[in-house]
Amino acid sequence: AEIAPGAVHVPDWLSPDEQARLVEACREWSRPPAGLRATTMPNGSVMSVRSVCLGWHWTPYKYERHTEHGEPVKPFPDWLGELGRRAAGAGYRPDIALVNYYDAGARMGMHRDADERSAEPVVSLSLGDTCVFRFGNTDNRGRPWTDVELHSGDLFVFGGPSRLAFHGVTRTFPGTGPEIGLRGGGRLNITLRVSGME
Ligand code: MD3
Numbered sequence: 757a758e759i760a761p762g763a764v765h766v767p768d769w770l771s772p773d774e775q776a777r778l779v780e781a782c783r784e785w786s787r788p789p790a791g792l793r794a795t796t797m798p799n800g801s802v803m804s805v806r807s808v809c810l811g812w813h814w815t816p817y818k819y820e821r822h823t824e825h826g827e828p829v830k831p832f833p834d835w836l837g838e839l840g841r842r843a844a845g846a847g848y849r850p851d852i853a854l855v856n857y858y859d860a861g862a863r864m865g866m867h868r869d870a871d872e873r874s875a876e877p878v879v880s881l882s883l884g885d886t887c888v889f890r891f892g893n894t895d896n897r898g899r900p901w902t903d904v905e906l907h908s909g910d911l912f913v914f915g916g917p918s919r920l921a922f923h924g925v926t927r928t929f930p931g932t933g934p935e936i937g938l939r940g941g942g943r944l945n946i947t948l949r950v951s952g953m954e
């Protein structure tokens with residue numbers, strides 16, 4: 757379903773097996789060094805979402821090859837690029853994966869993803885607990901917006917005019933995820949992006 761121009765939601769895109777394999781991969785990627793951590797914003801606030809990056813490390817508001825602790829960023833694996841091409845088309849060449857982990861209380865405020873130097877789409881894959889994803893407009897973080905439930909296995913592709921829309925996650929529903937090995941529950945979101953660097 758196209759919820760806005762360029763924003764396509766495909767419920768149940770990943771099989772249960774594929775979801776379980778991605779959860780296992782996220783567990784490996786979460787290990788230090790350059791593992792899962794909360795991002796501190798320039799105003800000193802700490803994000804409730806914890807994340808890990810592959811390919812390029814995001815820290816507000818830029819991408820680098822090393823973390824803020826000088827650790828080399830984990831590589832972006834070829835198989836993840838293949839998955840991205842299945843989602844967004846044969847010419848898609850993502851080189852960044854950003855994995856977000858939401859525990860029961862985690863939220864993501866309204867923001868836009870403008871640090872990539874490319875207009876290529878962002879591919880989003882959801883795993884575990886259901887969440888409310890808020891898709892806003894391209895002008896400001898306020899209304900109008902559309903709230904959409906994202907379930908485990910769902911694909912979202914954000915391209916064209918939607919690429920720079922404001923968006924966020926207002927809540928998750930603890931305990932709603934399927935049995936895919938996400939021990940302790942919660943929600944994972946994997947976004948694939950094109951850095952436009954090098
Ligand atoms: C629309 N993640 O990592 S995924 C993010 O569920 C982020 O963790 C949320 O927003 C999450 O930046 C939402 C949906 C999403 C991701 C990237 C987008 C929507 C987007 C980039 C541009 C437009």
Ligand code: FE
Pocket residue numbers: 867868869923
């Ligand atoms: Fe985002």
